[in-house]
Amino acid sequence: MVRVGLVGIGFMGWIHYLAYQRSQAARLVGFTSRDPKKLSGDWTGIQGNFGPPGEQIDMDGLRTWDSLEKMVCDPDIDVIDICLPPFMHLDATMLALENGKHVFCEKPFALKSSDCQKMLDAAKAADRQVMVAHVLPFMGPFAYATQLVQNQTYGRPIGGYFKRVISNPTWIPDFYDPLRVGGPMIDLHVHDTHWIEMLFGSPTEVTAVGTRSGEVAKYAQVVYRFNDPEIAVSSTSGVVEAPGRPFTHGFELHLEKAMLQFEFAAYSDGAETIPLRVLTHDGQVIHPDLEASDDIAAFAAEIDEMAECIRDNRASKILDGRLAAKAISIAEAIQSSVIRRQPSMIEVV
Numbered sequence: 221m222v223r224v225g226l227v228g229i230g231f232m233g234w235i236h237y238l239a240y241q242r243s244q245a246a247r248l249v250g251f252t253s254r255d256p257k258k259l260s261g262d263w264t265g266i267q268g269n270f271g272p273p274g275e276q277i278d279m280d281g282l283r284t285w286d287s288l289e290k291m292v293c294d295p296d297i298d299v300i301d302i303c304l305p306p307f308m309h310l311d312a313t314m315l316a317l318e319n320g321k322h323v324f325c326e327k328p329f330a331l332k333s334s335d336c337q338k339m340l341d342a343a344k345a346a347d348r349q350v351m352v353a354h355v356l357p358f359m360g361p362f363a364y365a366t367q368l369v370q371n372q373t374y375g376r377p378i379g380g381y382f383k384r385v386i387s388n389p390t391w392i393p394d395f396y397d398p399l400r401v402g403g404p405m406i407d408l409h410v411h412d413t414h415w416i417e418m419l420f421g422s423p424t425e426v427t428a429v430g431t432r433s434g435e436v437a438k439y440a441q442v443v444y445r446f447n448d449p450e451i452a453v454s455s456t457s458g459v460v461e462a463p464g465r466p467f468t469h470g471f472e473l474h475l476e477k478a479m480l481q482f483e484f485a486a487y488s489d490g491a492e493t494i495p496l497r498v499l500t501h502d503g504q505v506i507h508p509d510l511e512a513s514d515d516i517a518a519f520a521a522e523i524d525e526m527a528e529c530i531r532d533n534r535a536s537k538i539l540d541g542r543l544a545a546k547a548i549s550i551a552e553a554i555q556s557s558v559i560r561r562q563p564s565m566i567e568v569v
Contacts, residue, residue: 222527224324225291226251227312228303229258231268232326236303236353237277239519245527246299250283252291259284269391269467271515288312292319299324299530306407307400310335313350317342323350324526328410329544331402333552333567336545343541351526351536352544356411357418358518358525360510361482361496365473368480369419370537374500375476377419379452382412383483384469385439387462396433403436405551405558409457413554414547416444418538419473420451422546425565428557430458437558464488477501 224246226233233251240248253259261282266274285291292300292315300316302309302325309330313323323343329352330336343350357366369377386408394400401407416423423444430440439458446453452474470483478501483494498506522539529536549567557564 221245221247222298222530223247223249223296224299224301224527225249225285225294225297225321226301226303227288227291228305228308228326229253229255229263229266230303231266233303234263234266234274235268235271235516235519236301236326236523237263238271238516239523242516242520243523243527245524245531248282249294249297250285250291252285252288254286259286288315292316292321298322299526302326305400306331306402310339313339314342317346317348317350320346320348322348322530324353324523324539325350325541326353327355327414327544328352328402328406328551329541329548331398331400331406333545333549336541336548340541340545349530349535350541351529351539352541353519353522353526354411354414354539354544354547355518355522356415357538358521360513360518361480362415362471363518363521364496364508364510365471365480365482366415366418366538368475368478368498369473373475374478374498377473377475378450379474380416380419380454381472382416382453382455382457383471384408384412384455384457385467386459387464387466388459396436396438398435403433403438403555404458405437405440405555406548408459409440409455409554410547410551412455412457413550414543416453416455417543417546417550420444420446420453422446423453423550423566425563426550426553426557427563428554429561430558432559433459435559437555440554440558442554442557470494 261277261279263274299322425445428440428442431438442455444453468485473480479499482496553564553566
C-alpha cells in the first residue's frame with residue numbers, strides 16, 4: 221500500500237483521516253502537528269460544516285512529528301497529504317518534493333496560478349507526482365455525470381449551467397483575504413472550474429459580472445468561451461447574504477442526446493433535493509440508482525485514486541496537478557472579469 225503522512229490537523233485533516241480508515245490502497249503512517257493535544261490523539265475540538273465532529277483517535281501504529289521538516293525525512297513515507305490553509309500549500313509542497321515525496325494537496329492548489337506552476341515544475345524536476353484533492357467528481361450525481369461524459373454514453377457535452385452558492389462563511393477567518401484564503405472564486409468556485417474543464421476542455425475566455433469584497437470577487441455570473449463556438453456553458457457562484465440557506469449546488473448538463481439535472485440546497489429548517497435525472501432525446505426520464513453513501517465515501521474514493529495513480533505511475537484524469545492549476549487560472553480570470561468589468565482571457569498553465 222502507498223504510505224502517507226498527513227499535515228494539517230484541522231477539519232479537512234480530520235475528514236482525510238476518516239477516509240484513510242476506509243482506503244483500500246493507502247495507509248496513513250502518521251501525522252504532524254505543533255499542538256501537543258492533537259499529537260496525543262485528542263482531536264475532539266475539530267468541527268466543520270459536514271461530517272462528524274472530531275474524536276479521540278486510535279494512536280496505535282501511528283507515528284507523530286512536531287514539524288513537517290521532520291516528517292518529510294522519514295523514508296517510510298511515500299506521499300505527503302497537505303491539509304494546511306491555502307496560503308501554506310506552496311511552501312509545504314516544495315518542501316515535500318525537495319525531499320523526494322509525492323504530494324496530495326487539498327484544494328485550492330494555490331492562491332495564484334504562478335505558484336501552481338512553480339509546484340508543477342518542481343514535481344517534474346523531482347520526478348514525483350502532485351495531485352490535488354478535487355473531490356467533487358467523486359460525489360454521487362457528479363461522479364455519475366462524469367462517467368457518462370467519459371464513456372460518451374449520450375454523446376459529447378455541448379453545454380450546461382453550474383451553481384455553487386453559500387451564505388457568508390463567518391467560520392472561515394480571512395475568507396476574503398487574497399493572500400491567505402483567496403475568496404469565493406479561488407476557494408469555492410474552483411470546484412466548478414475544475415469540473416467544467418474536465419467535462420468540456422479548457423475555456424479560453426470568460427465574461428463575468430457580480431459583486432466584490434475588497435480585492436476579491438464575492439459573487440459572479442459567468443459565461444465561458446471555448447475554441448468550439450457552439451459549446452454554451454455558464455455558472456453562478458459565490459456568497460450571498462442569505463444565512464437561511466447556507467449552501468446550494470447543482471448543475472444542468474447538456475449532452476448531444478440527453479440532459480442531466482441535479483440540485484441540492486441546505487436550509488436552516490432542513491434540506492431540499494432535486495434528485496439526479498437523465499432526460500434523453502427520445503423522451504425517457506431516467507432516475508439513476510446511485511449507490512448510498514455518507515460524507516466520507518467520496519473522500520475515500522479520491523484517496524484510492526491518488527494511491528493507485530502513484531502505485532501505477534500514471535497521471536490521474538481527475539486529480540492531476542495540471543488540471544488543478546488550470547482551474548485556478550480560470551478562477552483568476554473570472555475574478556479579473558468581475559473587478560475590471562470586461563471579458564478576461566485565461567492564462568495558459
